[in-house]
Amino acid sequence: MERPRIGLIGLGTMGTALALNIAERGFPIAIWNRTAQVTAKVVAQAGMLADRIVPAQTLADLVAAIAPPRAIILMIPAGQPVDDQLAALAPYLDRDDLVCDAGNADFHDTDRRMAAGLPFRFLGMGISGGEEGARHGPAIMAGGDRADWDRVAPVMTAIAARADDGTPCAAWMGQAGAGHFVKMVHNGIEYADMQMIAETYGLMRDGMGMDAAAISDLFTGWNDGPLKSYLIEISAQITAAADPRTGRPMIDMILDRAGQKGTGRWTAVEAQHLAAPIPVIEAAVMARNVSARLGERLAGEARFGPAPQPCDLAPDTLEQALIAGKILCYAQGFAMIAAAAQRFGWSLDLPRIARVWRAGCIIRSAMLNDMAAALAENPARNLILAPFFADLIETALPGLRQVVAQGTAHGHALPALASGLMWFDLMRTGRGTANMIQAQRDFFGAHGFQRLDGLADPHGPWGRTI
Template sequence: MTASAQIGVTGLAVMGRNLARNFARGGCTVALHNRTEARTRELVEEFGDEGDFVPTTSAREFVAALRRPRCLVVMVKAGGPTDAVLEEFAGLLEPGDVIVDGGNAHFADTRRREAALRERGIHFAGTGISGGEEGALLGPSIMPGGSAEAYEVLGPLLERIAARAPDGAPCAAHIGPDGAGHFVKMVHNGIEYADMQLIAEAYDLLRKVAGRRPAEIAEIFRGWNRGRLDSYLIEITAQVLTHTDADTGLPFVDVVADRAEQKGTGRWTVQTALDLGVPVPGIAQAVFARSQSGHTGLRQAAAALPGPGAEPLPEAEADRFAEQVEQALYASKVISYAQGWDMIRAGSEEFGWGIDLSRVAAIWRAGCIIRAAFLDRIRASFAERPGLPTLLADPEFARELGGAQGAWRRIAAASARHGVPTPGISGALAYYDGLRAEHLPAALTQAQRDYFGAHTYRRRDREGTFHTRWGGDRAEVRTDQG
């Protein structure tokens, strides 16, 4: 077979198929491979007129169809299946070739795979791809990791199919070495969890406290989407809330079971944040809220527990309440995004990746699930102040959080008063207050730890590490000296 393809895609389920079509539409000659040959045939039969495809029937034939240095994209299930595919193709490739893993792999697996393939002279680019099946076809946000040499080969191809930001820039950029791309994609998904949870809480407040119907809430969301909350998730929420179930005539949201599922990336984010010692309570609350929603037996057993049963607000107050919900949602959203960037910075420092925080915001401005208008402001903030310790230290964002405080606190209080759970909104406010507090009760916690476990403590008034002999004369001794 003549080596004519600029890039190849193996694994032609929905995401792989749409990426292959995107490459072809962009002018690339695309080699196709799938374990089940029928999928390859179906793609060519249905979409062969969209570009130049080279269907193949074996791994060896697939590799032979690729020009040197070969670039092949693996779109198979994460875990064992990915390892099996990589082992199969690594034996057929040559030094300088590039393998792209476009699945939702754990970044630690990507680091392991990159190191193993590097020893064989093969570049491995663990690559986050966000935008779902539609984004894969029309232009996703792409987060490739791996070596700079790999990106020299791969970058022009990825930038050709990526989404375009409002300023025309491609939403694809080299994130950093080994697992950096999949790490950033993982955090993206964690932020996505938090964003969706906050939007769901805003909806719940507008329905249960303001007494608005789903179609009315959709109009409120449409209004928000014309302002600072302009984002893909707000946009699609309005569409969901206007949809009516064909069988029952009820609002669609009322016939969907209230059990949110998850594929694991949010959980990975929280677990990794714990390992790094980075607080991401916005993401954690969203993960736990999904988990709680799935414990239907527990919820049924607790359904009769006492709580407030307040009536919805009078009409005159409901509109003002909706304005306050907008402020609380926006402030909480800023907090969750800030936590995500804090985690990316920590991961970059821990693993020596040198991630450009401004660049991350730049490639999330289009194509991905959390795309939002204010991401351009985040991009500018980190570009102008690369050493910014947290997004919340940006003067403009700090001013907005200060302006939202009154409404934010009233919404948190109203949710408690009406018995509407808002772990995301209320937790974001608690995080904000924790950061700005001059002194935290952690001093008492540390004293307790010293009492029962002799874990020592530090003092505010002088350097050193100390222990109090609680079971004896209660004298203080310094423990960091011989």
Template sequence: MSASASIGVTGLGVMGRNLARNFARHGYTVAVHNRSAGRTRALVQEFGHEGEFVAAETAAEFVAALERPRRLMLMVQAGEATDAVIEEFAPLLEPGDMIIDGGNAHFADTRRREAALREQGIHFVGVGVSGGEEGALHGPSVMPGGSVESYAVLGPMFEAISAKVDGEPCATHIGADGAGHFVKMVHNGIEYADMQLIAEAYDLLRQVGGYGPAEIADIFREWNQGRLGSYLIEITAEVLGHTDAVTGGPFVDVVVDRAGQKGTGRWTVQTALDLAAPVTAISQATFARAASGQTALRAAYRGLPGGTTPVLSRTEAARFASQVENALYASKVIAYDQGWSMIQDAAKEYGWDIDLAAVARIWRGGCIIRASFLDRIRAAYAQDPALVSLLTEKDFAQEITDAQVPWREIVAMAARRGIPVPAFSAALSYYDTLRAERLPAALLQGQRDFFGAHTYGRVDKPGMFHTHWADADRPETDA
């Protein structure tokens, strides 16, 4: 078999198949391989007219089909399956070749694999790919990590197949080793928060505003024309406006109220704890999904007393919908701000040089959280790469200021009426925590010093101190 393929894709599930087709549609010859040879033959038979494919049935044939430096993209299940495929292909490669992991791998695994393969002279590139199966085929957001040298070769290919916004590709080099998969993980964490916030807005509009699903769909369509414009708002309107073919009722009413998850939200929360990054809106959204699946617990709590939820008049409901829009927007800004802050924390921890403006730029298209205000986030970080928070940028700060009263009224009303809004509440509490002049953490540290001699700092002089609590009249001592 002649070495004629620019890139190879092994693992031809939905995502792998569509990425291979995307490369072929952009003029690249693509070697394709799958553990089941039947799937390889089926792809070429069905989609061979879209471009040049080279079908390979064995690992040796697959590697032999690739031009040097070889570019081999894995689209297999994360975890042990990825390690197994690497172990199969790495011995067949030569220094300078590249293994590209396009799956949803944990960034720590990517760092481990990159370090191990680097010793063999092989570039390992962890790539976050967002946009689902449609994005993979028509243009995803692509977040590659790995070496600068590998991006010099792969960058033009990723930029070619990525989504485009204002003529700019939604692909960029994120940073060394696991940076690409880390940023994709945070993207998914923000996605969890965004979806939960939208769901809470729907619940409030229905339970308090008295709107039906079709009416709420119209409200979301209107919101999508303004500052909340985004892919998730757009598809929410479609879902709420959909009628179930079997019952003839609203589709949302026949769906079991139990949300699944594939793990990236959990990874975001777990990693945030390791980094001491307070991504509270993201974590509460993740816990809300977990709570939705706690069938026994929900049954035990059902029927316990809660608030009353009288429906508003139509005039009141219109004002209420405006308040919900403000609360949703403010909470959404906080959730995105938490994500960017977590990326900054990780960059310091792992020595990554991440262009935060570029992250916003490549998320404007192709990915699930693409939204109109991402261009404003891009501009904010382009103007000040060291921006600590979006809320230090004047326009975002003014919008949060303007949303204060309705945001607080919505959270308070939800509490009085017993409607769960964990993400709204967490976003508001995060805002209030960080803007506070003084926190009760002073008391926490005093307690820690009492029971564990953990020491404390003082506001009036430098150093760390300890109080002898058994004899509180004794003077404190330097730690």
């Protein structure tokens, strides 16, 4: 076997899948895990691919197995474990060797590591698609020096998912932590998309009295239209699945408490620093946090009574609401990425990002082809103003209004859908109400304001009160 030019550290679910993907694409790979039994198990279960996998017993063995200049992928938990692993690698690596952090890193950590003067090359690389994507084709978002990406691009593009036009869903996003930033926003959109689907599911279950099988049929139908996406597809499969123990719908046996790894929260926090409004994502993060407060929710129901009541909504109306909500959510995400490009001086290419998200990743969606085209036409324009999506919103907006109005009137919690609608109404209002806020700020803090007539009179007539 040809000596590997690439290695991988961390053989958890994602790391194992990625290593097998690399081997299957014809690239020899050296692997190491801090637990030697795990390394041996991966090789033993690799089948025909085992001939392309070199197991290492120690970190020194791993480095020695890779032909220089080496490339090593880290698939380990984010945060301190990455810093510890980089420190452990330092004695063994040469200046031209490259370490690629492919975990769910905070982009600030990636920036810090790149600025720290590591004794080797370093690349941040966001990977999306879960275990299936890692094994058969993920979406890959890299950040750092372009030359470092070019070194590993032949492998990364070979293992990446392919869009319908055959384009690999792997690309360099920009400098420093840009790749992990884009992956973070991807995860924020993922939170929001999942939340809006869950809200729609709740309306079908609690408002329209539909059983899981009927809900599955509706999701299946939606997946043949504008909502065609991975998340709608798996929602149809989830609601169709039966619990092997009870025979009941599996979805009805699952506790309504959603976990999270923090990337959606990072997106919400960073959006505040960038002054980039992403209320749909923020609402989704809030809803996950509330879902964890099961005891308080049960106490609330005991005190105030069960909230959701039947409501009269048509399936087509729900579909239109979800279409509008999805567009508004993605528009907010792309606007946040544009704000980051300006703030950090990154050369983020919005159409390229949309194209990378078309396959392999969790938020892959048929809409992303049209989003890429709209962003290529005018990257500075908010997506809701692109003619194609403006027309879609106009068609779908009445459905979103009806769903939010009826749903909230009948006690259904719709934080993400409602937040999207409120953001849209703010964005379409030329004369809003912030003049009152600015007047209040001037009254109590002499902060001043701008006049509509342009006259130079920076303060109001109210004078000082203290």
